[in-house]
Amino acid sequence: MKVIVLGAGLIGVATAYYLWRDGHEVEVLDRADAPASETSYANACLISSSRALPWPTPTAHKTVWRALTDSAAPMRIVKPLDPRLWKWGGEFLSYANDNEYARLTKAKLAFAKFCQDELQATLTETGIDCGYLQRGLLYVCRSEATLSAATARAELVAKHGYDVRIVSRDEAIALEPSLANADFVGASFAVSDAQGDSRVFTRTLAKFLSARGVKFRFGVEVSATLSMIDRGYGIYANREPVEADKFVVALGPRSFHFAKQLSLKLPIYPVKGFSLTVPIKDFSRAPTRGGICEDSLVAYCPLGDTMRLTTGAHFAGDDTTFTDRDFVHHRESFESLFPGALDWRDESKIERWACLRPMTPSSLPILTATVDKFGDGTLxxxxxxxxxGWTMSCGSGKIAADLVAERHPSFALNHMQKT
Ligand SMILES: Cc1cc2nc3c(=O)[nH]c(=O)nc-3n(C[C@H](O)[C@H](O)[C@H](O)COP(=O)(O)OP(=O)(O)OC[C@H]3O[C@@H](n4cnc5c(N)ncnc54)[C@H](O)[C@@H]3O)c2cc1C
Structure with a gap:
């Protein structure tokens, strides 16, 4: 059948791969001029399945209060009066209790494991080199408080089959010698977590697919209309109608707006993060694997001769603007762990970027052929x-292809629905 995928980010291109494998005629539409040009462009590049934990924790109300009142907090509510945020936030808080947290944790960790296996299988089958490296990730703790939280988290994820080891300062330095000059108390080491360049993956996979008959059209704004008479819908590319047997919506944070055109309320809020890419000056001082500073929540990942640093979770609507001030924290935090590793001298070689995480209130993805009982399964x-989303890209793509084919999903989706 003919299937059109809307969006050429990580999720859209991974979906196109599984649809192509199923033998469909596949076309991918995107408004940008290349794949992975929005959120998938410069994320932290960590395949951190062991950290696939829901955001609505039982103590989330404290995080929300801090996000409203502390301008230095990594999570900040910048647009507190946004009605869309109120609706999202209400649903988010409805999950912030022990029972829901346990249910969502189980579902999300299991799904992340399935997704990482799928990603590895895709890399093997396609031969794509995106720097995928599975040497574990190190989450560094600079205080006893974060070490104790990391210990509790390691115990929690161990119940779901993840091997996360709490290591002493010396053991962490043995794993990552460039930490020798840093002031920290210990770390957690997630043995099966990995890293890889998500932009390289998405763009190389798109090339792989294009060479095998999948059609990509860029510079195409996608929109939709809903017929009030029969609730049928029309999909448009630059206002021209497009026809297919089925469509897959993979528009990342913009999926919300697309759904709105169909009178649907998709529970997705864009959560802004800030990403910095800096040349490495001294490899002997730089980390050899990715990780996160648990105290500052700055994530880092070596990508060839550069280092990717990301942090921040700002609830600021669709705004993707940034100023130099948004990146001060990245530099301070990284330099305190790995002093002298990066070359900050030449501004023209440093890339700043802000992009939006497509967050749902439950922190689980939306993978379904019906929203609000809308539709006939063709959307x-x-x-x-x-x-x-990098970690979940291939698993999500595989399930979307299952839904298109109307076959039993490869991962039991019913674990993910609200009970
Ligand atoms: C700072 C930061 C760090 C992150 N780090 C990690 C990490 O380490 N590991 C991890 O697993 N995940 C990470 N993520 C999450 C991950 O990057 C996202 O979940 C993922 O990129 C989402 O991919 P997507 O394809 O859904 O969205 P996108 O990449 O945004 O793709 C959507 C596509 O749709 C297109 N589009 C939108 N609207 C239209 C329209 N109307 N018409 C046509 N085209 C349209 C866009 O151009 C875009 O190409 C991070 C996110 C952020 C913000």
Whole structure:
């Protein structure tokens, strides 16, 4: 059948791969001029399945209060009066209790494991080199408080089959010698977590697919209309109608607006993060694997001769603007762990970027052929992977292809629905 995928980010291109494998005629539409030009452009590049934990924790109300009142907090509510945020926030807080947290944790960790396996299988089958490296990730703790939280988290994820080890300062330095000059108390080491360049993956996979008959059209703004008479819908590319047997919506944070055109309320809020890419000056001082500073929540990942640093979760609507001030924290935090590793002298070689995580209130992705009982199964939704869309890209793509084919999903989706 003919299937059109809307969006050529990580999720859209991964979906196109599984649809192509199923033998469909596949076309991918995107408004940008290349794949992975929005959120998938410069994320932290960590395949951090062991951290696939829901954001609505039982103590989330404290995080929300801090996000409203502390301008130095990594999570900040910048537009507190946004009605869309109120609706999203209400649903988010409805999950912030022990029972829901346990249910969502189980679902999300299991799904992340399935997704990482799928990603590895895709890399093997296509031969794509995106610097995928599975040497574990190190989450560094600079205080006893974060070490104790990391210990609790390691115990929690161990119940779901993840091997996360709490290591002493010396053991962490043995794993990552460039930490020798840093002031920290210990770390958690997630043995099966990995890293890889998500932009390289998306763009190389798109090239792989294009060479095998998948059509990509860029510079194409996608929109939709809903017929009030029969609730049928029309899809448009630059206002020209497009025809297919099925469509997959993979528009990342913009899926919300697309759904709105169909009178649907998709529970996705864009959560802004800030990404910095800096040349490495001294490899002996730089980390050899990715990780996160648990105290500042700055994530880092070596990508060839550059280092990617990301942090921040700002609830600021669709705004993707940034100023130099948004990146001060990245530099301070990284330099305190790995002093002298990066070359900050030449501004023209440093890339700043801000992009939006497509977050759902539950932190689980939206993978369904019906939203609000709308539709006849011809519109499949694959969006809302939030803070962990690189990790979840291939597993989500595979399930979307299952939904298109109307076959039993490869991962039991019913674990992910609200009970
Ligand atoms: C700072 C930061 C760090 C992150 N780090 C990690 C990490 O380490 N590991 C991890 O697993 N995940 C990480 N993520 C999350 C991950 O990057 C996202 O979940 C993922 O990129 C989402 O991919 P997507 O394809 O859904 O969205 P996008 O990449 O935004 O793709 C959507 C596509 O749709 C197109 N589009 C939108 N609207 C239209 C329209 N109307 N018409 C046509 N085209 C349209 C866009 O051009 C875009 O190409 C991070 C996110 C952020 C913000």
């Amino acid at each position: 499949v939704w694959n969006c809302g992977q939030g803070h962990i």
